[in-house]
Amino acid sequence: MPRIGVVTFPGSLDDQDALRAVELSGAEAVPLWHGSDSIDGVDAIILPGGFSYGDYLRCGAIARFSPVMDTVIDAANKGMPVLGICNGFQLLCEAHLLDGAMIRNAGQHFICRDERLRVETVDTVWTCDFRAGDEITIVLKNGEGNYQADPETLKRLEDNDQVVFRYLDNPNGSAGDIAGITNLRGNVVGLMPHPEHNVEELTSPSLDGKPFFSSVLNFLSARV
Amino acid sequence: MPRVVVNVMPKPEILDPQGKAVTGALGRLGFVGMSVRQGKRFEIEVDGDVTPEKLAQIEQAAERLLANTVIESFEVVTD
Structure with a gap:
C-alpha cells in the first residue's frame, strides 16, 4: 500500500484532515513531524x-x-510527489521549490468560501486524474493568498504549462488568476484552495478533492 | 551593544494592500496627500564591533531569511 506522509508543524491546522483524506483514498496515512529530519x-x-x-x-x-x-527538499528534487496546500504552498515558495510568493489578499479580507477553479494542466502527479479544462469547486480559506511573481517568471510559468489551477472568479488579486502551480518536473504542486476538505459528502459541497489523491496513487502504482 | 538595522520593504511594483489600507485610514482622519507603503524593521544587536565581516553576515541573513527577495527589497543600516 502506498504511504503518504503529512508534515505537522507548530501551528498546522489541516494536518488531521489531510491524513484523513489520504486514508479515505486508500493509501496509508503517515504523520510526519517538523522537528525530525x-x-x-x-x-x-x-x-x-x-x-x-x-x-x-x-x-x-x-x-x-x-x-x-x-x-523534503532533497526528496522533491529527486522526484518525490509533494503537494503544498495553502500554508504548504506558501512554504514551497519560501523553499524555492516553486516560483513566486504570496502576499496579503488585495481586498485585505480573510476569505473563506467555496472557490471555483479551472484545471489548466493534467501533466502533474497530483492532477493526472483530472481532464484539462475541468471546472471544479474547492474550499478556499486564507488571508494571504495573493500570488505574485515578476513578469519573466509569470511568462515562463505560462510558456511551460506550469499553471495548474486558475480561479474562475479571482478572489484575492493573484497574478494571472493563478490558484496553483507546479515545478518543471510536475512532481511538486502547490495551491491555495484545500482539496483535503472536498473528499466527503457529509462535509463537502463537492468531491472535487478526490482526484488529487487518486492522481498520486495512480502515478505511484504505475511507477512500481 | 552595537546595533545594525535591516529595513525590508515590498518592492515598488508589488501591490502593498496593508499600506493601501493605512493610506485610506489616514485620508479619513484628514491626513490627505500622503501615500503609505508598509514594511518591516529588524533591529539586530551584535556581539563585539560591527566589522565588515559582521555586516556581510547580516546581509546574508537578510537575503536568506529576513526578506523574501521575490517580493521584498532590503537595506542594511548601521545605527
Missing part, C-alpha cells in the same frame, strides 16, 4: 494548511528552515 520512507508528502510558526515573519518563512524541510 526523517520522512519515514514515505512515497509522497503533503505539506498541510495552517499557520506554521504563527506565520511570523512571512507565511511559511520559518517553517522552511525546520529540520524536516531539508529532507
Whole structure:
C-alpha cells in the first residue's frame, strides 16, 4: 500500500484532515513531524494548511528552515510527489521549490468560501486524474493568498504549462488568476484552495478533492 | 551593544494592500496627500564591533531569511 506522509508543524491546522483524506483514498496515512529530519520512507508528502510558526515573519518563512524541510527538499528534487496546500504552498515558495510568493489578499479580507477553479494542466502527479479544462469547486480559506511573481517568471510559468489551477472568479488579486502551480518536473504542486476538505459528502459541497489523491496513487502504482 | 538595522520593504511594483489600507485610514482622519507603503524593521544587536565581516553576515541573513527577495527589497543600516 502506498504511504503518504503529512508534515505537522507548530501551528498546522489541516494536518488531521489531510491524513484523513489520504486514508479515505486508500493509501496509508503517515504523520510526519517538523522537528525530525526523517520522512519515514514515505512515497509522497503533503505539506498541510495552517499557520506554521504563527506565520511570523512571512507565511511559511520559518517553517522552511525546520529540520524536516531539508529532507523534503532533497526528496522533491529527486522526484518525490509533494503537494503544498495553502500554508504548504506558501512554504514551497519560501523553499524555492516553486516560483513566486504570496502576499496579503488585495481586498485585505480573510476569505473563506467555496472557490471555483479551472484545471489548466493534467501533466502533474497530483492532477493526472483530472481532464484539462475541468471546472471544479474547492474550499478556499486564507488571508494571504495573493500570488505574485515578476513578469519573466509569470511568462515562463505560462510558456511551460506550469499553471495548474486558475480561479474562475479571482478572489484575492493573484497574478494571472493563478490558484496553483507546479515545478518543471510536475512532481511538486502547490495551491491555495484545500482539496483535503472536498473528499466527503457529509462535509463537502463537492468531491472535487478526490482526484488529487487518486492522481498520486495512480502515478505511484504505475511507477512500481 | 552595537546595533545594525535591516529595513525590508515590498518592492515598488508589488501591490502593498496593508499600506493601501493605512493610506485610506489616514485620508479619513484628514491626513490627505500622503501615500503609505508598509514594511518591516529588524533591529539586530551584535556581539563585539560591527566589522565588515559582521555586516556581510547580516546581509546574508537578510537575503536568506529576513526578506523574501521575490517580493521584498532590503537595506542594511548601521545605527
